[in-house]
Each structure stands twice: as C-alpha cells, then as structure tokens.
Amino acid sequence: MINISYRFDQDSSTLVLAGIPDxxxxxxxxxxxxxxxxxxxxxxxxxxxxxxxxxxxxxQVILQYSRSYVSGIRxxxxxxxxxxxxxxxxxxxxxxxxxxxxxxxxLEIILDDxxxxxITRCFDLxxxxxxxxxxxxxxKEEPFSKKYINTNITNPxxxxxxxxxxxxxxxxxxxxxxxxxxxxxxxxETSSSNTDSSQTLSD
Numbered sequence: 673m674i675n676i677s678y679r680f681d682q683d684s685s686t687l688v689l690a691g692i693p694d695x696x697x698x699x700x701x702x703x704x705x706x707x708x709x710x711x712x713x714x715x716x717x718x719x720x721x722x723x724x725x726x727x728x729x730x731x732q733v734i735l736q737y738s739r740s741y742v743s744g745i746r747x748x749x750x751x752x753x754x755x756x757x758x759x760x761x762x763x764x765x766x767x768x769x770x771x772x773x774x775x776x777x778x779l780e781i782i783l784d785d786x787x788x789x790x791i792t793r794c795f796d797l798x799x800x801x802x803x804x805x806x807x808x809x810x811x812k813e814e815p816f817s818k819k820y821i822n823t824n825i826t827n828p829x830x831x832x833x834x835x836x837x838x839x840x841x842x843x844x845x846x847x848x849x850x851x852x853x854x855x856x857x858x859x860x861e862t863s864s865s866n867t868d869s870s871q872t873l874s875d
Contacts, residue, residue, distance in 0.1 A: 676704055678804075680797045682790035686713045687798065697805060705805040714791065717781045720769070728809040729756040730769075731795045735810060737765070738792040752809075 677690040687710070694705025711721040712730070720730070729751035737749045737758045748759035757768040765788050767781040783791070799808055 674701075675708060676702065678704070678801070680794040682793050684715045684787045685790040685794050687711075687791075687794040688713075689798070689804075691806075694805065699805050703803055703805050707806055712791070712794070714781065714783075714787060718779065722772075724806075725753065725809075726755065726772075729753050731799070731808060732756070732810045733758045734788075734791055734795055738788060741765075741788070 675690055675692055677688060679689075680687040689704065689707060689710045691704035691707040691709075693699035693701060693703050697705050699705040707724045707727075709721065710724075710727050711719055713719050733749045733751050733756045740747060740749075746760040748757065750757045755770045755772060759766050759768075761782060763784075765783045765785075767783055769779045769781070771778070798804065799810075
C-alpha cells in the first residue's frame, strides 16, 4: 500500500504527516487512517518527530495554552504523559520536551507569539482536515467559565501597583545618588553562558 503524506505550512513552522488508509475502517485511498510518522520543523529549532503519542501530547498542551493565552490567562500546561510542558517565559513561551528514550536530555525551545500562533494554526488545520481519519488523544474543548477566567487572568491592578512601586524606587534611588559621600564602592558582575542541547522526540 502506498504511503501518503500531507503537510501544513505556516511562516515559521511546517508540520508533515505520513501514513496509510485504514482499509478495515473503509478509508479512501487519499485518507490517512493509520499514522506512520510525523515531523514538526520550527525555524531556528531542531526537527521534532516521534510516535503518535508524542504528537498527541504536543497538540494537547499547545492548543490548551494558546486558547488560554488569547483569553488573557498565562499559566503552565503539562501533557497527560508529562513529556511536554509549555509555560510563560517573560514576553515569550518556553516549550519543554522530554524524550521517552532513557539518557536523553530534555529539549527547550523558546517561542515568540508569532511562532506559537503558527504552530497552533498547523494543529488546528490538522485536526479538522477531512483527509485524516484519526482519533487524536487531546482534551475536549469547553468554554471557559467567568469564574475560571477571573481566577486565572493576570490582575491589572496588581500590575499597576508593582509599576508604581518600581517608579517610586527609581526616583528615591536617583535622589540618594545626589547626596555627597566620601565612601567608594565597586560592583563586579560575572557572567556565564549555557550551551543548549538538542534532541528529537522519539522512542
């Protein structure tokens, strides 16, 4: 049986899936019912690939996180198998992937908003594509309750209080610098660099 492949392209991401029809399920020749491989290429990051289980976990956290993010909720999401985690990281998003292969270090990828949006778009196109007759193991989407949003959304009042305190701190610090003093001091700062590791999600 001929292996079929389809791809979903966005500006910074490319998702490619290959498989064959599930004849026992009545799939047509152009329908993928059994997934044989997948890969996700994010510009500037290692190629991600693995089994269906890995793709399910990745889709699960990306879709949940993106949905919460557009609602103003910034929180960490961990997949059911705990092999994929995504969390806020300043103005960006940190994606952490753990290989199911022993001895392989986790892979960390930092995504900006456009990259997160592109990956989410790829997954949305995939799960609603009629050329695939595959049941994805992802959580069912349900509308957020008002209570959930109010509980998890970032509190603008707290942010304003923090900004006000920061401004007062800088004004006070500047004023103190104008006071004459005979004491001298020197601040020394050391820096270190870390080397990132790369890997693929595969058994």
